[in-house]
Amino acid sequence: MIHPNNSDKTQLDALISHGMPHRQINNNLAESYKEQRRSFLVKRLQLQAQIMLVAGLTLIAFFIWENSQVEGKIYAFKIGLVVELFTLICWGLCKTSIGRRYPHLIFLSLCWSVTCAVQIDVAFLFNNLEPRINIWTLMFITQATIVPVQWGIHLLAQVGTIVCYLILYLLYSPSLTHSSAFYVEQGLYFFWTCIICVFSVYLYERLRKKEFYARKAMEVAQQKSEMLLLNILPEMIVEQLKQQHTTIADSFLEVTVLFADIVGFTELSTRTPPTELVELLNTIFCLFDQLAERHGVEKIKTIGDAYMAVAGLPKKSDNPAPAIANMALDMQNAVATFNEENNQSFRIRIGISTGPVVAGVIGLKKFAYDLWGDTVNIASRMESHGIAGSIQVCEASYQLLKDKYLLEKRGLIKIKGKGEMMTYLLKKIIIQN
Known part of the structure; x- marks a missing residue:
């Protein structure tokens, strides 16, 4: 029996050109998908920050116009300025190596700067612990629409908002200004809003992942086909x-x-x-x-x-x-x-x-x-x-x-x-x- 030298390529290796183990290919694809998802997340966070800056200006203007008292106008301006400044910092970080390495932290920062920071400011300034459900819902829907990746950090952002509110509630122990039915109704709306946002992000990311692997599989198949062709023709x-x-x-x-x-x-x-x-x-x-x-x-x-x-x-x-x-x-x-x-x-x-x-x-x-x-x-x-x-x-x-x-x-x-x-x-x- 003839035994060719170990340095000789097998016919299959020659056809697919420098073939690598399937496990290594899968690992490379997984890393490639994570990198693509991270890049997508950073770009969308920049877009979200820009939209938040514009939306924040309109809300600041509304609250200043709505408050009849000068003190209320000043407080509204200060709270809005803090949120705008924090959003601007996050926008700038998206363009740095730190932001590209840890985009999930910027995601949480943008979310909590609106949900938690506003809730804390209102509690300290006005001793008001009414849940800011409208602001929370707007924030979560915005992120689910603009940044539909990594459903886990969407869930973490929502849980963090609730935990922040509960801690403030325990610290201040305020009396409720509405009936229990009102809070149950608002809670149900908020609960299903969160569930729908997280689930939609999960489905979207699952679809994108399938599309990514299908596209890569097609590219690999095309490369193999071309290598086969190059083994037949110059x-x-x-x-x-x-x-x-x-x-x-x-x-x-x-x-x-x-x-x-x-x-x-x-x-x-x-x-x-x-x-x-x-x-x-x-x-x-x-x-x-x-x-x-x-x-x-x-x-x-x-x-x-x-x-x-x-x-x-x-x-x-x-x-x-x-x-x-x-x-x-x-x-x-x-x-x-x-x-x-x-x-x-x-x-x-x-x-x-x-x-x-x-x-x-x-x-x-x-x-x-x-x-x-x-x-x-x-x-x-x-x-x-x-x-x-x-x-x-x-x-x-x-x-x-x-x-x-x-x-x-x-x-x-x-x-x-x-x-x-x-x-x-x-x-x-x-x-x-």
């Missing part, structure tokens, strides 16, 4: 497919094409279990994929036990031949290392050709990016008419490589449709690029 071609729906086809005047074939693999397939055979071939081709990425070469496809790659497209290159030559030499070394580590005796036969090609995407189902032209045919013939364990190149490739690589003249070979062609065997690099 990145430039994927971008073209996104932008246009017409046939994609381009001509390239000079590219270098490589064909590689594992010698004796067909015979091996007749006496090797299918699972082991596929694992073996996948391990070798994964090594070739890594080499293609390292040398900037575009893998085109595999056909059985044959491997096809090209340099110079879809991004045009000034020196495609050296890139393919370096990859071919490294492929030989990779196979030799593989044989040594796995007690095998594989050899590969490689053919290289340089020249013009036409490249494009064909098909509607299982579409592929492919090449056409004499250059492709010659590269295929260089491989099929080559020598096991050798790299055979055509005359055009030889002219581009002869100054920096050691090549051995093999001689003329007959190529179908082209007649006799001079060929060379690539041995090694003599001048580093």
Whole structure:
């Protein structure tokens, strides 16, 4: 059984690109949702503070106009000024790092500055402990409408208001000015207002959370789909497919094409279990994929036990031949290392050709990016008419490589449709690029 190196990516990892455990993905999504909710809360608190400032001015003006006594006007102005000042401070804190880190404290501060602070001021100034239910209800409905997140702090704000009132009531022990039925009625209205506000915030936040996770799931699915597409087509071609729906086809005047074939693999397939055979071939081709990425070469496809790659497209290159030559030499070394580590005796036969090609995407189902032209045919013939364990190149490739690589003249070979062609065997690099 063949055991690939631990550093090799599995096929699934390659498809989804740097895949991470589901638990880590879920944790990241949870943190992302919390951060989005915190950002939303801060923005809405700024809006609430602005509305409270404007609303406070109108209420101050009303209370000053309503009070017939000068002393009452002064008290109304002082209470309103305290609330406005506190609201202004909270608004400013929303724009600081403290406010962005602890927005729930600003939420409670804005709420209690209206509900508790006003109740305390009225109790101290006028010895009046009538519950300010109208103000409380307005505050809670405002926050439930403008800041519909974190239902827990809405409930805490409401409970805190009631606790504050009860403490004042116990301290002052006033006599009731209305009938018990009046307070029961007001209490019921207030109770159901609080329940409806908290429940509506809970439902809204639950909906927003579902929408957030659904959107993120869609984004992850799109990323996986794009990674699958990038494993089939070059990145430039994927971008073209996104932008246009017409046939994609381009001509390239000079590219270098490589064909590689594992010698004796067909015979091996007749006496090797299918699972082991596929694992073996996948391990070798994964090594070739890594080499293609390292040398900037575009893998085109595999056909059985044959491997096809090209340099110079879809991004045009000034020196495609050296890139393919370096990859071919490294492929030989990779196979030799593989044989040594796995007690095998594989050899590969490689053919290289340089020249013009036409490249494009064909098909509607299982579409592929492919090449056409004499250059492709010659590269295929260089491989099929080559020598096991050798790299055979055509005359055009030889002219581009002869100054920096050691090549051995093999001689003329007959190529179908082209007649006799001079060929060379690539041995090694003599001048580093």
